[in-house]
Amino acid sequence: MPNSCRRADFNTITLILKNRFFRCSVSPILSTALCLTATYATNAQPVRILTSPLPTSREIIPSGNQILLNGRTLTGAWLQQSGDTGQVTTHLSDGALRQLIGVDLLNTSNPAQQPVEWFSSIKPPLALNAKLSGGYRYLDISSFAQTAGWQMQANGNILVISTPQAKINNLRLGKRPVGERLVVDLDIPTPWQVSQGQPIKRPINPKEPTSSTTRPLNREWTITLDGIADPALIKRYTPQSIILPPTKLKQLPSAPTPDPLIQKVEMVNNQTIISLSVPFGLSPRLSAIANPNRLIIDIQPDALVAKDITWAKGLRWQQKFVTLGKDNFPVVWLEINPRVVGLTLKPMWVNSDILAGTAPLIQTAQRYLAVAGINGGYFNRNNRLPLGAIRRDNQWISGPILNRGAIAWNDSGQFYFGRLTLNENLISANNQSLPILFLNSGYAQTGIARYTSVWGSTYTPLTDNEILLVVQNDQITNQLPGGKAGVTPVPIPQNGYLLTLRGTATTNANKLPLGTKVSITSNTTPSDFSRYPHIVGAGPLLIQNRQIVLDAKAEKFSAAFISEKAVRSAICTTNTGNLMIAAVHNRAGGAGATLAEHAQLMQVMGCANALNLDGGSSTSLYLGGQLLDRSPSTAARVHNAIGIFLNPQP
Numbered sequence: 001m002p003n004s005c006r007r008a009d010f011n012t013i014t015l016i017l018k019n020r021f022f023r024c025s026v027s028p029i030l031s032t033a034l035c036l037t038a039t040y041a042t043n044a045q046p047v048r049i050l051t052s053p054l055p056t057s058r059e060i061i062p063s064g065n066q067i068l069l070n071g072r073t074l075t076g077a078w079l080q081q082s083g084d085t086g087q088v089t090t091h092l093s094d095g096a097l098r099q100l101i102g103v104d105l106l107n108t109s110n111p112a113q114q115p116v117e118w119f120s121s122i123k124p125p126l127a128l129n130a131k132l133s134g135g136y137r138y139l140d141i142s143s144f145a146q147t148a149g150w151q152m153q154a155n156g157n158i159l160v161i162s163t164p165q166a167k168i169n170n171l172r173l174g175k176r177p178v179g180e181r182l183v184v185d186l187d188i189p190t191p192w193q194v195s196q197g198q199p200i201k202r203p204i205n206p207k208e209p210t211s212s213t214t215r216p217l218n219r220e221w222t223i224t225l226d227g228i229a230d231p232a233l234i235k236r237y238t239p240q241s242i243i244l245p246p247t248k249l250k251q252l253p254s255a256p257t258p259d260p261l262i263q264k265v266e267m268v269n270n271q272t273i274i275s276l277s278v279p280f281g282l283s284p285r286l287s288a289i290a291n292p293n294r295l296i297i298d299i300q301p302d303a304l305v306a307k308d309i310t311w312a313k314g315l316r317w318q319q320k321f322v323t324l325g326k327d328n329f330p331v332v333w334l335e336i337n338p339r340v341v342g343l344t345l346k347p348m349w350v351n352s353d354i355l356a357g358t359a360p361l362i363q364t365a366q367r368y369l370a371v372a373g374i375n376g377g378y379f380n381r382n383n384r385l386p387l388g389a390i391r392r393d394n395q396w397i398s399g400p401i402l403n404r405g406a407i408a409w410n411d412s413g414q415f416y417f418g419r420l421t422l423n424e425n426l427i428s429a430n431n432q433s434l435p436i437l438f439l440n441s442g443y444a445q446t447g448i449a450r451y452t453s454v455w456g457s458t459y460t461p462l463t464d465n466e467i468l469l470v471v472q473n474d475q476i477t478n479q480l481p482g483g484k485a486g487v488t489p490v491p492i493p494q495n496g497y498l499l500t501l502r503g504t505a506t507t508n509a510n511k512l513p514l515g516t517k518v519s520i521t522s523n524t525t526p527s528d529f530s531r532y533p534h535i536v537g538a539g540p541l542l543i544q545n546r547q548i549v550l551d552a553k554a555e556k557f558s559a560a561f562i563s564e565k566a567v568r569s570a571i572c573t574t575n576t577g578n579l580m581i582a583a584v585h586n587r588a589g590g591a592g593a594t595l596a597e598h599a600q601l602m603q604v605m606g607c608a609n610a611l612n613l614d615g616g617s618s619t620s621l622y623l624g625g626q627l628l629d630r631s632p633s634t635a636a637r638v639h640n641a642i643g644i645f646l647n648p649q650p
Helices: 007-011 014-020 094-101 142-148 210-214 231-236 246-251 361-368 503-511 527-531 559-563 595-604
Strands: 024-026 060-069 072-082 088-093 113-117 126-133 136-140 151-155 158-162 166-175 180-186 192-199 219-225 227-229 262-268 271-278 283-289 294-300 307-312 315-324 327-336 343-349 372-375 390-392 395-398 405-409 415-419 421-428 433-436 447-451 467-472 475-481 496-502 518-525 534-537 541-544 568-574 579-584 607-613 621-623 640-646
Touching: 060 094, 060 151, 072 094, 072 136, 072 158, 088 094, 088 142, 094 136, 094 192, 113 136, 166 231, 166 262, 180 219, 180 271, 192 283, 219 283, 219 294, 227 231, 227 262, 227 271, 231 262, 271 283, 271 294, 315 595, 327 372, 327 595, 327 621, 343 361, 343 390, 343 534, 361 372, 361 621, 361 640, 372 568, 372 579, 405 527, 405 607, 415 527, 415 541, 415 607, 433 447, 447 503, 467 503, 496 503, 518 527, 541 568, 541 595, 568 595, 579 595, 579 621, 595 607
Parallel strands: 060 158, 166 227
Antiparallel strands: 024 283, 060 072, 072 088, 088 136, 113 126, 126 136, 151 158, 166 180, 180 294, 192 219, 219 271, 262 271, 283 294, 307 315, 315 327, 327 579, 343 640, 372 621, 372 640, 390 395, 390 534, 405 415, 405 534, 421 433, 421 518, 447 496, 467 475, 467 496, 541 607, 568 579, 568 607
């Protein structure tokens, strides 16, 4: 299949394009990195955007979650719909339009209209009709694509898009007061993507000072354009051609050699891929500009572009720099009005039949059909087991640990924040009471733990020499030695549970012989938590009743964790009763926030109550098929999350 329109076809619409393309200014901290796999369709040919004959009903015709863009298969939700006139309109999810094409989504207070910019600065900007369906917000790109000269066709689950082939005329480096600028000269507008990669390992240079080896590593960023670059341009930026002028090295004989911004330029499947080395504390900000067509890449500490988009009724996406003292922190957040009918929150975890497991937040949110979400509580990365409270629809999925902070809520939009303890006791027939310290938890310590069928069909000992008691129909029916940790799985009865006795608690086995009748009492401290059907625990608690109550030491967090500067996430309620889920990334030109700074930032943003969630690489803020705060390639797999749903519920 050809991956571009014929040049002659494109020339017929050049005059239209000249005044119709839209300017884009996007911060790559918000861009989603997608795996671009070269795949070519053999049975789909590009056709006109509007096809016929078509039914006249308004029912959705085809839809899917894959896009074949100029011969490459990418992930992106789309659907087509027929109107009264028999014409088909094509709708692309806003995340896919932003990530795959480079279209900038502008501020709007109307969820049914999304203004956009792409290679132009016309005023007012073009506004695309928007509609919600199945966890996505779809934008009608029919006229947009026709004006741009695209060809589109639905082929099963795949939407085939072919755009006019562009030529990259030049790459030009420029200077800024802080950071650098790269200008990509194009003959026509073309789709582009940006992805954030991993830190670049620096080769050891014996001539550099020893101190230079401790400086933060540069990070790789990749800019991919659907266009062909001249071979001479490619050669100019081959690795062996990129060296610093000798005069510059003489001026700074003791300074470490800076990495060149452009690491490599290469052609792959009619795409030009530009690999950049971006210093720690800086990020690229991209702007697509017309007359002439250029992609401007500015490397700067304050790359985040402010946004305020009403994505759905009661759901608002915002991002900006929040000032704290002398520092500016990029914060991306969603504000939810829980009183809007149809908007609800639920805990999510990876697997419905087993509690162990991790997955990218995007994958978990899409499986649950959540429209939005944020990573939740802690977990063990080795065995992928939860380390904190999860409760959904009045059922405990996993119990809390260490009296750590938690958030509880109901479906009426009421919330409660505090430090949570679950008090379970095993009561035998003679009223003997034994404390159960852990419920479906990966936190394996001395004491009695309980595992239900929510854990899975079997339990494999987490520590050596456990004693396992099988309870069925409120009666102990078997007693088993656990043996060596991680070796022998034991079935968990559907009509009961397993009791695991660890360490000094194994002495209680003699008090619980076979045939003993048992029951369980359960309550929470504070008791207020018991009134709420949904709970997620993480910690530490940051704000309660508008006051900072941070005490990470009391919640048994380590000194290193307390002092660490890191990317962080939080959930909070505002003074107006709304809910916010937020991601805080590295301050402009520096590292992330400490826990104390995190609490202050949430207070500055108007939080009346706030809880710190799992952070670092786990921090992920999801909306309609995309991560808003980072590239998925830099986001870790997580165990659980908090999902935002538009009824009906999954």
